[in-house]
Amino acid sequence: MTDFQSVFGAAPAGGWAAPGRVNLIGEHTDYNDGFVLPVALPHTARAAVRRRDDGLLRLHSEQGDGTVTELGVAELTPGAVDGWAKYPAAVVWALREAGHEVGGADLWIDSDVPTGAGLSSSAALECVVATAYNDLHELGLTAPELALIAQRAENAFVGVPCGVMDQMASMCCAEGGALFLDTRDLSQRQVPLDLAGHGLRLLVIDTRVKHDLADGAYAELRAGCERAAELLGLRALRDLPAARLETALDRLPAELRPLVRHVVTEGARVERAVALLDAGDLAGLGPILTAGHASLRDDYRVSCPETDLAAATAVQAGALGARMTGGGFGGSVLALVEDGALDQVAAAVTTAFTEAGYAAPRTFAATPAAGARRIS
Ligand code: ADP
Ligand code: MG
Numbered sequence: 358m359t360d361f362q363s364v365f366g367a368a369p370a371g372g373w374a375a376p377g378r379v380n381l382i383g384e385h386t387d388y389n390d391g392f393v394l395p396v397a398l399p400h401t402a403r404a405a406v407r408r409r410d411d412g413l414l415r416l417h418s419e420q421g422d423g424t425v426t427e428l429g430v431a432e433l434t435p436g437a438v439d440g441w442a443k444y445p446a447a448v449v450w451a452l453r454e455a456g457h458e459v460g461g462a463d464l465w466i467d468s469d470v471p472t473g474a475g476l477s478s479s480a481a482l483e484c485v486v487a488t489a490y491n492d493l494h495e496l497g498l499t500a501p502e503l504a505l506i507a508q509r510a511e512n513a514f515v516g517v518p519c520g521v522m523d524q525m526a527s528m529c530c531a532e533g534g535a536l537f538l539d540t541r542d543l544s545q546r547q548v549p550l551d552l553a554g555h556g557l558r559l560l561v562i563d564t565r566v567k568h569d570l571a572d573g574a575y576a577e578l579r580a581g582c583e584r585a586a587e588l589l590g591l592r593a594l595r596d597l598p599a600a601r602l603e604t605a606l607d608r609l610p611a612e613l614r615p616l617v618r619h620v621v622t623e624g625a626r627v628e629r630a631v632a633l634l635d636a637g638d639l640a641g642l643g644p645i646l647t648a649g650h651a652s653l654r655d656d657y658r659v660s661c662p663e664t665d666l667a668a669a670t671a672v673q674a675g676a677l678g679a680r681m682t683g684g685g686f687g688g689s690v691l692a693l694v695e696d697g698a699l700d701q702v703a704a705a706v707t708t709a710f711t712e713a714g715y716a717a718p719r720t721f722a723a724t725p726a727a728g729a730r731r732i733s
Contacts, residue, residue, distance in 0.1 A: 361405035361465040364417045364425065369405035369465065370493060375484035375729035376401045377470035377477045378526035379561055379691055380682050381535055381642065382649050383627040385657060387520030388579050389586070389620050390541040390593035392627040395522060396550060396559070396725040397530035402468035402481035403732065406489040409461035414449055416442050419467040430461050435514045444479055447514030448486040451506045452496075454513075459494050471719065474563040475683020479515070480523035483507035488528070488729040500528040500728065501543050518576055532727040537631050541595060548634045550725050555639040558699045560692040562671065562706055563719040564663040567687035574659065575684055582620060585613040594620045615656035622652055643677025643693045650680035659685025663715055667706050674698070674705030 361369040376397035383393035409415070414433075416426045418441055426442040433450040445464055452459050464486065470478040487503040487510075490496065498506070504524035511517050511524070521540055530536045534547040552558060586594050589605055594617060597605055602621045606614045626645050633641040650668045654660040660668075664681035671679035671692040679692035694702050703720040710718055 359417070359419065359465075361407070361463070364465055365407065365415070365463040367407065367463075369463070370407045371489070371731060372403060372405045372733035373485050373489040373492070373729065374401040374403045374732045375481045375488060375527045376530065376726050377481045378523060378530065379476060379559070379689065379723055380522065380526070381691070382630045382645055382680075383522075383623060384649065384653055384680075384682065385578065385582075385659070385684075386595070386620060386623050386627065387522040387540040388518075389582050390595035391620065391624045393522045393526075393538050393540060394535050394548070394627050394630055395526035395530065395538070396535045396723070397526060397728055398470065398476060398561075398723050399726040400468075400470040400476070400481075402466060402470055402478065402485045404485045404489050405465040406493060407463045408493050409463060411461060413461040414446060415461070415463045416445055417465050420472070430459075433514075435516065438514075441482075443515050444482045444510070445486045447510035448483050448490065448507060450514050451510035452487070452490055454509070455506060457494065457496055459490055459496075462490070462493070464489075471563050473567050473688075474565070474719075475681075475688025476561070476563070477523040477527065477683075479511060479517070480507065480527045483510055484524055484527040484729045488731070492731055501525065501545075503729070504528040517572075518579060526728075528729050530725070530728040533725055535634065535725060537627075541593070548631055550634060550639070552639065552724070555637075556696045557639055557677075558694050558696055559723045560671070560676070560694050560699055560702055561721050561723050562667045562690040562692065562703070564667055564687055564689065565716055565718060566661070566663045568661055571684060571686040574686065578616065578657065578659070581613055581616045585609055585617045588613070595624060597621050599625045615658070619652045619656040623649060640677055640693075646678035646680040646691065646693055647672060653681055653685065657685075661686050662713075663687060663710075664690050666709055666713060666715075667718065668692070670706045670709040671702050674702045676702050
């Protein structure tokens with residue numbers, strides 16, 4: 358354990374935090390201009406930061422190898438930075454690309470967002486750096502503007518073609534609520550999610566697996582969606598109403614039909630979930646989660662044996678509903694459970710994993726937390 362002072366030999370100008378997220382429903386919709394409904398996790402990436410005026414970016418992570426990575430801000434180019442340092446470097450690059458005259462910094466990072474678990478540790482890291490720079494350089498950018506900078510950083514500098522959900526969730530979520538976000542125009546609304554008041558808990562099950570397919574498959578699925586939209590003469594699949602789904606499917610090649618079916622039914626599930634939450638029927642979310650999982654498993658085909666087992670076992674053990682969350686091929690499963698059933702559901706999944714010969718999953722209950730903020 359180090360701190361800013363012991364690594365950089367001076368006091369930081371301030372401290373910032375940005376959360377990871379779990380998406381209630383609306384998976385693989387954010388690159389189809391669709392709806393999503395994420396909540397921020399209590400788990401955050403935290404940054405202690407001090408500006409430098411010599412053009413150097415010096416980076417230390419408590420989750421890194423103990424060294425300080427030193428980069429020249431003026432030399433930052435996509436592809437030139439390896440390892441975890443590319444995420445914070447990407448944000449500085451993206452800010453400069455957007456015309457903001459920001460320079461170097463000493464950056465000390467510590468995060469308890471599980472990495473590679475589909476809980477967006479990468480967006481948390483980007484967003485905490487973006488928020489710190491916004492404050493330290495008095496850029497005056499809004500939370501959605503910072504999210505777009507962070508997304509551009511991940512797309513163009515890190516090289517991951519992600520949609521905008523993760524960064525918007527990390528920047529814009531509010532404590533006690535889910536973020537109902539339209540990823541086309543970024544219009545958003547906080548939907549109250551008083552789990553405790555309804556005797557409910559959100560159980561997150563990190564399967565601790567990530568299959569190699571993930572990156573290539575994501576790009577392929579995204580391209581498939583774009584092709585389907587083009588064939589249907591639509592700007593994006595978001596523009597296909599559920600009522601016209603069946604006739605639209607008839608006009609598509611067989612391999613694209615299940616993709617379109619998932620994206621369109623998933624968009625409808627988000628809208629239905631929001632209506633239920635607005636009506637105070639939080640338990641009604643359960644069957645929507647389970648239907649969402651079936652759609653990801655059978656139509657979009659991004660689940661895997663571990664996430665299928667976790668979701669099915671959670672429901673068998675008494676969860677009101679469960680689904681994989683995140684891009685797929687591993688990562689985490691989200692289950693909606695009644696207060697008293699939390700331990701039994703978590704234990705049932707752990708037992709099922711042992712019996713299947715899988716490593717034990719990591720389980721925790723998530724309360725909807727706040728978005729990126731200054732903490733000191
Ligand atoms: P996810 O965003 O689902 O956690 P990603 O593969 O997108 O998975 O991002 C994980 C990567 O983000 C890690 O491999 C690491 O490079 C970087 N990262 C996240 N948090 C930290 C941290 N605290 N310190 C260093 N690197 C981190
Ligand atoms: Mg990520």
